[in-house]
Amino acid sequence: MKELLLVLNNIHPLSPSLQQYLNEKLRSRTVHKKEFILEAGHVSRHIYFIRKGLLRCYYMEGGQEVCAKFLKEGDIVVSASSFFLQRESVEYIQALEESVLWYICFDELQYIYKNFPEFNTISRVITTKSYLLSEQRLTFIRMKNAADRYNLMIRNFPELILRVQAKYIASYLGISVETLSRIRSRRK
Numbered sequence: 001m002k003e004l005l006l007v008l009n010n011i012h013p014l015s016p017s018l019q020q021y022l023n024e025k026l027r028s029r030t031v032h033k034k035e036f037i038l039e040a041g042h043v044s045r046h047i048y049f050i051r052k053g054l055l056r057c058y059y060m061e062g063g064q065e066v067c068a069k070f071l072k073e074g075d076i077v078v079s080a081s082s083f084f085l086q087r088e089s090v091e092y093i094q095a096l097e098e099s100v101l102w103y104i105c106f107d108e109l110q111y112i113y114k115n116f117p118e119f120n121t122i123s124r125v126i127t128t129k130s131y132l133l134s135e136q137r138l139t140f141i142r143m144k145n146a147a148d149r150y151n152l153m154i155r156n157f158p159e160l161i162l163r164v165q166a167k168y169i170a171s172y173l174g175i176s177v178e179t180l181s182r183i184r185s186r187r188k
Contacts, residue, residue, distance in 0.1 A: 018116040031095040038093040044082035053099020067172040
């Protein structure tokens, strides 16, 4: 939990009472590789912080998985529309590695927003980061050249290239695994 409190404190200092509340309410969960923390059709009841591990968020389109994002140590994991609107999710969140997560439920987060004003600043910063990551993925997809998309991913997320299976990277970039393989072979 120290990692999460440090991340939050670096965004904005936490009051002692908020730190105490978080110490009381945050729970830990180990998620095994390939295990889901959310599946389409279910309502997201928790927001997670990744202490250790790697997860992916994806949705189904035309019978195919489309990776929307990868999340690693230090990231916040949430299906925003499902969690904040408390409605059924259209996406899946799955562990790509054994992962250790800290989490709280929807009602506990609403209590924090209402009773600890400093957390509204923290939430704004986290929401902005999430929005910018989503916008970055759209930039990847808009690029016409698949090699340019891959090079941009290497530049922005070099650690993911080593940790994520090729089929998921290809899906994230909107290309086939074969195209990804050709691009990688040309780079050598």
